[in-house]
Amino acid sequence: MKISVIGAGQMGNGIAHVFAQGGHDVVLIDIAQASLDKAMATIGKNMGRQVEKGKLTEEDRQSALARITTSTDTATGITNAELVIEAATENVDLKLKIFKDIDAHAPKSCILATNTSSISITKIAAATGRPGQVIGMHFMNPVPVMKLVEVIRGYNTSDAVTSTVMELSRAIGKVPVEVRDYSGFVANRILMPMINEAIETLFQGVGGVAEIDTVMKLGMAHPMGPLQLADFIGLDTCLAIMRVLHDGFGQPKYAPCPLLVQMVTAGKLGVKSGEGFYAYTPGSKDLVVAPAFASGR
Secondary structure (H helix, E strand, C coil): CEEEEECCCHHHHHHHHHHHHCCCEEEEECCCHHHHHHHHHHHHHHHHHHHHCCCCCHHHHHHHHHCEEEECCHHHHCCCCCEEEECCCCCHHHHHHHHHHHHHHCCCCCEEEECCCCCCHHHHHCCCCCHHHEEEEEECCCCCCCCEEEEEECCCCCHHHHHHHHHHHHHCCCEEEEEECCCCCCHHHHHHHHHHHHHHHHHCCCCCHHHHHHHHHHHHCCCCCHHHHHHHHCHHHHHHHHHHHHHHHCCHHHCCCHHHHHHHHCCCCEHHHCECCEECCCCCCCCEECHHHHCCC
């Protein structure tokens, strides 16, 4: 199948990686050539790790990389696509604009998917003239490692499109789970309030950053504490999802913690900015509590 992926960031390059490795021709699209170059370097590096671990041969790595082409022009990049997957920032206005553009240029038979982690598929589909062909494919991060794909049907998504996406997900080694189209779906409706509550617990001074994460790792067998996970996801993304939940359900329990709002306003976004609840030094794997919280503030 010919796949086009829009957005060459962490999620987009991971999606391109798994489809190319699964034998599909992929066009990776981004407005910035520098982002595409960085994405291709990341894919090559990640596939190289798979070779080192014996999960992929060097020949298969080279073949997979050869299946990926790049483009800075959406119209050109989706001309022959059978499936387009949008993996842009979690911003509803941006996604609606992208889907209008996709609808205008993609073949009429093409399936249009979004990697959104919380925004209504039905709302996104309404921006197109083919709502029956619009579906959610929420991959987990890091995409080459995580097995789950949340497959979200919009109000008008057809049975045929859902079946095709479920089968395609299985064919690339993923485990698809079909869920309904409500704010946050399943994964983030459960995960994000937990992260928000961890931030609230820190905000109220009940425990420090390391203490909260240690309790959840050792007490609940989580591989990563909620504050470290928030840094990994991106605090701006966490805030955007909490706002989608709050707007979608109108319940106080989904209101984002003031500390989360303040940190995003201050540009402390986690790994991507170099500091969040922890401080990140390039090349270092040490987990160091950020200066703002090291003194117990």
